[in-house]
Amino acid sequence: MRTILLWMARSRVLKAWLPRVWFVRRAVRKFMPGETTEAALDAAEGDRPHGIGILFTRLGENLTSLADAQAVADHYHDLLDKIRARGLDAEISVKPTQLGLDLDPAATLGHLLSLAAHAREAGGDLWLDMEGSAYTDATLDLYRRLKQTHPNVAICLQAYLRRTPADVHGLLPLKPGIRLVKGAYNEQARIAFRRKSEVDAAYQSLCVSMLSAAGKGKLRLALGTHDTRLIGRVADYSRSTGIAIDRFEIQMLYGIPRDEQLRLAREGYRVRDLIAYGEAWYPWYMRRLAERPANVFFALRQVIG
Numbered sequence: 035m036r037t038i039l040l041w042m043a044r045s046r047v048l049k050a051w052l053p054r055v056w057f058v059r060r061a062v063r064k065f066m067p068g069e070t071t072e073a074a075l076d077a078a079e080g081d082r083p084h085g086i087g088i089l090f091t092r093l094g095e096n097l098t099s100l101a102d103a104q105a106v107a108d109h110y111h112d113l114l115d116k117i118r119a120r121g122l123d124a125e126i127s128v129k130p131t132q133l134g135l136d137l138d139p140a141a142t143l144g145h146l147l148s149l150a151a152h153a154r155e156a157g158g159d160l161w162l163d164m165e166g167s168a169y170t171d172a173t174l175d176l177y178r179r180l181k182q183t184h185p186n187v188a189i190c191l192q193a194y195l196r197r198t199p200a201d202v203h204g205l206l207p208l209k210p211g212i213r214l215v216k217g218a219y220n221e222q223a224r225i226a227f228r229r230k231s232e233v234d235a236a237y238q239s240l241c242v243s244m245l246s247a248a249g250k251g252k253l254r255l256a257l258g259t260h261d262t263r264l265i266g267r268v269a270d271y272s273r274s275t276g277i278a279i280d281r282f283e284i285q286m287l288y289g290i291p292r293d294e295q296l297r298l299a300r301e302g303y304r305v306r307d308l309i310a311y312g313e314a315w316y317p318w319y320m321r322r323l324a325e326r327p328a329n330v331f332f333a334l335r336q337v338i339g
């Protein structure tokens with residue numbers, strides 16, 4: 035099921051057709067408050083009273099023109115102004131291919147530099163999402179370049195990649211910000227763990243190896259996962275080594291599992307809600323279904339009533 039859903043995420047024909055189907059549009063609302071900036075900002079207001087921070091991401095990837103990349107950068111600049119005007123505890127997370135990485139890496143770096151400067155004025159970090167393995171080196175390269183002049187940049191790393199412990203080791207001297215996720219793409223066994231038990235073990239071991247730097251303030255560590263049992267194990271280890279649980283943060287996707295986000299915030303964890311929005315949600319939505327095929331039945335229930 036996972037492989038089929040990830041294939042569907044890449045299919046051009048389905049990408050053109052499925053988002054027009056009404057029940058698919060309705061089902062996507064589980065993960066997305068709406069397609070517009072205003073819908074995303076309004077959803078963020080719901081987190082404010084609970085002390086939950088926000089991470090905004092506008093959906094879209096692999097653009098085909100530099101004018102589109104410029105439009106995405108302009109959009110994020112406008113969003114940063116709106117975040118500031120509302121006084122939200124919110125940051126932005128961007129995909130390098132959405133800013134033209136396939137077309138012109140130098141132009142992408144230019145967009146990222148100006149967004150990092152603007153994000154700093156708005157009081158937050160600029161996060162780089164991590165895409166499929168074809169982009170890992172290029173994304174790390176962009177990150178290192180940004181970090182030379184902008185301390186407020188952070189990057190996502192994927193625990194399923196066999197290379198990630200070495201990438202963490204290479205980044206730690208830079209005092210980085212790292213969001214650790216399990217990984218959402220279909221990667222080959224040669225470069226990635228494929229069994230869930232292996233990915234979970236890799237995730238936990240990476241957390242353990244990063245906690246001491248986080249405890250000393252040398253790393254901004256975010257656990258990008260909904261796996262509350264895994265979060266519990268990391269928290270137990272953290273406490274057992276004298277590192278308070280507020281030395282790292284938890285980042286979860288909007289709508290998954292809301293009650294857990296609230297519980298974690300109440301228990302003293304720092305929580306950030308990733309709110310994705312925009313019109314180009316199809317491949318992203320299919321990857322969310324692939325993570326939990328039970329969501330397919332949720333989508334089908336929309337057809338029945």
Ligand SMILES: Cc1cc2nc3c(=O)[nH]c(=O)nc-3n(C[C@H](O)[C@H](O)[C@H](O)COP(=O)(O)OP(=O)(O)OC[C@H]3O[C@@H](n4cnc5c(N)ncnc54)[C@H](O)[C@@H]3O)c2cc1C
Pocket residue numbers: 162163164165190192215216217218219258259260261262285286287290291308322323325326329
């Ligand atoms: C804030 C954030 C940012 C991310 N950024 C990236 C990125 O830049 N690059 C990248 O490759 N991946 C990214 N991901 C996705 C990530 O790689 C995983 O695919 C995704 O988080 C599912 O794995 P999990 O850690 O939640 O654990 P899993 O073991 O998959 O799930 C644990 C439990 O969480 C719940 N759950 C998980 N997913 C869903 C879902 N879709 N719907 C409903 N319940 C669910 C279920 O109860 C499940 O049992 C991001 C995830 C988060 C939370």
